Amino acid sequence: MKIAELITWVENWANPAWQESWDNCGWQIEPGVLSQPARVLVCLTPTLAVMTEAIALNANLIFAHHPLIFSPLKSLKSGDAIAEVVNLAYRHQIGVYTAHTNFDQVEDGTADVLAQLLDLQQVTPVVPTQSGLGYGRVGDLHPGLSLEDLLKIIQFHLNPPDLIYFTANNYPKSITRVAVLGGSGASYISAVVKTGAQAYLTSDCKFHQFQESRDRGLILIDAGHYATERPACDRLVAKFKSLQLEWVQLSQQDEDFRCFYKSGSP
Known part of the structure; x- marks a missing residue:
């Protein structure tokens, strides 16, 4: 299945038109990959770590729940996380697509x-x-x-x-x-x-x-x-596998990065 066909299937199931007015569902970055066979890395949040993982796994689409871009960008500068993700996406031909409040429903x-x-x-x-x-x-x-x-x-x-x-x-x-x-x-x-x-x-x-x-x-x-939304990402991988994609995997770098102090910890 090509990426364009996968996105059509997704949008028939979770229509981006259902998103809230403040949300930003759909394509975050589309670097000309629509005609490629879909190799999908599913994640909760499209971070720089997830992009690096996608490059290592030869994925061409990051399918995320949380949008990469919420507010209109005023600039893209070297060293900024979003700028680095965009740079790597175009250099390595990896799209980033988001289903957020439409996926919640x-x-x-x-x-x-x-x-x-x-x-x-x-x-x-x-x-x-x-x-x-x-x-x-x-x-x-x-x-x-x-x-x-x-x-x-x-x-x-x-x-x-x-x-x-x-x-x-x-x-x-x-x-x-x-x-x-x-x-x-x-x-x-x-x-x-x-x-x-x-x-x-x-x-x-x-x-x-x-x-x-x-x-x-x-x-x-x-x-x-993280804990209340990550299971839906796992289910999404199963749904994509049923479509006989060339390759799909749940991100292992998409993690709850917070630390919780417990008495007795160093």
Whole structure:
């Protein structure tokens, strides 16, 4: 399958027209590779490290969730990370394509994969955007789980370096309804409360958002941005493999680069 054919398939599934007004989905860099057989490196964020990896693996397309370019560029200077990525992309003929908020909404997108990992049933979007699609997912657990068991399942599937949670006042001993949203989902707390969810798995939550959730009777669980979105990248690799691409792989240089201090560490 050629790169142009792959992108057509992607855009029929996750239409860039569905993106938010502030977003920048679609081609970030297209250095004339559309007619080439697709050799794809999938990642969460198209960093300089990922570009270097793509060069070493002879990939010709980096397919990323996060855009390389969010704001209009005023200049490209040697030594700037984006400038270096652009320079290497053109020198080595590697395209960079992004599916971001359009990918969040679809089947097998960021939220859908989290719901599947937790084995949620009767799943619906937290905020519907079009028929059957939308931001976040909410569903039921059969049977219900204790908070401790739910946290263990999240830790097992997502392996976050740090798992933060805040229990609601008088939280239920058996949790039967859970909402999920990959990436920064704190702005959806009010929408989640309306779904009747007892617990909400997302990331990038601030202190006062934990406090708000506690006061509104919602157990808020923050597993980190990387951990809540990386599983969807893995699923994307599987979908691309089903298309019989010449080559596709999940990036090994696309990592959560933060360090978490633990008492007793050097």
